[in-house]
Amino acid sequence: MRIVSLTCSNTEIVDALGLSHLLVGVDDDSDHPPAVVDPLPKVGRDLDVDADQVAALKPDLVLASLTVPGHEKVVARLAEKNLNMVVVSPKSVSDTLRSIRWIGGMLGVSERAAKLCASMEAALAPAPDWQSGPRILVEWWPKPCIAAGNRSWVEQMLRAAGACNAASGVDAESKPLTDVEVQQMAPDAVVISWCGVPLHKYRPEVVRKRPAWAQVPAIRNDHIVPISEAFMGRPGPRIVEGVRQLRAVVEQVRATSSNSTPR
Missing domain, CATH: 3.40.50.1980 (Nitrogenase molybdenum iron protein domain)
Known part of the structure; x- marks a missing residue:
């Protein structure tokens, strides 16, 4: 074939x-x-x-x-x-797994596809404590800020990493956000995963220098983290690596929160 x-x-x-x-x-x-x-x-x-x-x-x-x-x-x-x-x-993790099974079936390797999906499902299951986890905004594009909403596979990726989608109130796959909306969302971290841009060209300072975002927790605590779109924006096997990198962001935010707690 x-x-x-x-x-x-x-x-x-x-x-x-x-x-x-x-x-x-x-x-x-x-x-x-x-x-x-x-x-x-x-x-x-x-x-x-x-x-x-x-x-x-x-x-x-x-x-x-x-x-x-x-x-x-x-x-x-x-x-x-x-x-x-x-x-x-695919618009969700479930859709992504369904796509893998469908393609596997079309190519005559249904059993391989089932095994791949089983391993991915285990890695992408929601963390038990995701609801109390940090609020993370995933930015697809900087000008204007376009973020992943609740109809994106990113929603499930964040839960698997032990976090909440700061834009979970956005009932869409993605949406341009106003400064006021971001202020109200108050994300604890911003993950930049700019579409079609190589990782080495991501510029966290673009987010850091937005005047209206100065009091957003992610900016105050300098939790602006680049993660390649290859691991966030491609609904396929490598979203598992995206979740692994998101977990590192969650740990970073929690460590900062713990260190700032009065003793």
């Missing part, structure tokens, strides 16, 4: 299922694992996928995802080429 993957998360799912040898092309943003994706033909970024190039690779299956806003247009262009497609649209 010949597979073309159009999103990082699907590329990583195929690899985690032990089927990376079936990939014959990927989108420009798929970067993991490098040994697999670097030699492969690239078919374009996000919304600029070259349908003709995809068709020229003669795939038996194209994996797409509507987690990329506007990807519907790409899917429509590919449909005109009469290509066989699987289109996933």
Whole structure:
């Protein structure tokens, strides 16, 4: 079977299922694992996928995802080429696991997919004390601040890490926030995980220097933590690593709180 993957998360799912040898092309943003994706033909970024190039690779299956806003247009262009497609649209951890099982079934490795999902479920189960944990805001974009709401897999990731989503009152996958909204949310930490930006280009000082945020607990205590979007924004196997890094943020906030408690 010949597979073309159009999103990082699907590329990583195929690899985690032990089927990376079936990939014959990927989108420009798929970067993991490098040994697999670097030699492969690239078919374009996000919304600029070259349908003709995809068709020229003669795939038996194209994996797409509507987690990329506007990807519907790409899917429509590919449909005109009469290509066989699987289109996933995970919005939660449960959806992510369902996508893995679906893709595994399509590729004839249902048992592998079930084992992968079982290990992920164990790592992503809510921590017993998450409701009393620190409030963490996950920022997808800095200008304006766009944060993950309660319809995102981030909600469950934070609970698994022992934290609350500071934006849990936002009934959406993500939303631009006003300064007043952030002040009212009063996050104990801000995790910056900027979409499409390499980790080495994240700039915590952008958040730190927002005048209206000066009294927000996360800013006062300097809990502004970069976590690569590769571990936060891709609904696939590596969100488990995202939870591990979020746990470190939770421990950092709790340590600060403990140290500041009068004795």
